Amino acid sequence: MSESGSIIYTDGVTVSFDGFKALQAVDFYVDHGELRALIGPNGAGKTTLLDVICGKVKPDSGRVVFGEATELHQLEEHDITMMGIGRKFQTPSVFKNMTLFDNLSLATRHERGVFANLFSTLNRSQRDTIMSTLNTLGLEDKAYEQAGVLSHGQMQWLEIGMVLVQDPTLFLLDEPVAGMTREEREKTSALLQWLAKDHAVLVVEHDMEFVRQTADRVTVLHEGQVLCEGSVEHVKSDPRVVEVYLGRG
Ligand SMILES: Nc1ncnc2c1ncn2[C@@H]1O[C@H](COP(=O)(O)OP(=O)(O)O)[C@@H](O)[C@H]1O
Ligand SMILES: [Mg+2]
Structure with missing residues (x-):
């Protein structure tokens, strides 16, 4: 964990929807120039974490800190975009x-x-x-x-x-390779790696082959909490990750 080197971090972020905690006291960070993947089962809270970072959803408690000391959770979505956080949504905008x-x-x-x-x-x-x-x-x-x-x-x-x-300084992508052919996924992986040369990139993705090819580090979310973090090999060998995620085939 390197808070000083991070471009963004969340500190105890909790989000509830009608009493259901989609995120529970999440501490999470992305370093400058890092290409981070966020994985986890359906409903783990991955999209909600992106929503909190880009200001679409406000946390019930906790902070989201960008750059030197910008408290993102106090800003509107549009202002957060202007500050250099770009998001590719799943829904088309073309x-x-x-x-x-x-x-x-x-x-x-x-x-x-x-x-x-x-x-x-x-x-x-x-x-x-x-x-x-x-x-x-x-x-x-x-x-x-x-x-x-x-x-x-x-x-x-x-x-x-x-x-x-x-x-953007930080580039957020939610399942960018869904529905792509293998060749398109490989090209997208290369594109994100190129992007990460001068942007921090946070990508939510299900496809483990894509994650292995693409990311430096992986964070596994489960039931609104960070279960495990590290290299792809590290998280793949964690028995808890195998149990809740990979083992389900
Ligand atoms: N706007 C919302 N209202 C109510 N529940 C929501 C809302 N957004 C997400 N949830 C719930 O929060 C949980 C986490 O959702 P989400 O962040 O979309 O998970 P993931 O992207 O990991 O599949 C799920 O149980 C989902 O049903
Ligand atoms: Mg999602």
Whole structure:
């Protein structure tokens, strides 16, 4: 545990829904430049933890601290986004009848907090950022095609790109490889590893093969509590993890 090196930490975070504790006094951290995976059975509280970090859900008690000393739990969701926490949601936010370029253009403007206006001109550096993002995603040859033509996997990458153009300090992803082919999962793994070169990344994922390929460290959540943390090999060999999660096949 390295609180000084962490970009974000939660301190005793508890969240209840109608008396049911989805998170129970969770202490959790992500270090600068780390690529952390969050795993655990359905209902463990993984999505709720992301919701607390990005401000969508407020904790009943506990603190969420970002950077030097920013108390995120006291801020609104929009302000948290502006502070550099980007989230790729499971639900799509792409406009299918707009080009890839225009989708990324809207996301770029969102960063500036300006009301989205597609017809104002982007400056050179914004255009360059969009093209280099498309290049990173392997979608540059589709820049001026409508997003509706993309495969499921490509659509997910575009969604990642829409967060990436906002250049978040901490990048949150909830089950990004669900429904992807093996080849698409491998490409996504490489993409996240590339992202982690200059962003901290926290990814919720079920696919253990993907987690093994991708993450530096893994946190296992179970019934709203941190059960175990460490390298993939470490958590896989923990009998409690095998019992509650991996053993269930
Ligand atoms: N908005 C909500 N209202 C009521 N219960 C919720 C809500 N969100 C999540 N829960 C409950 O909290 C628990 C944790 O959910 P979640 O964080 O989505 O788990 P995970 O992402 O690990 O599958 C589950 O039992 C879920 O039913
Ligand atoms: Mg979830």
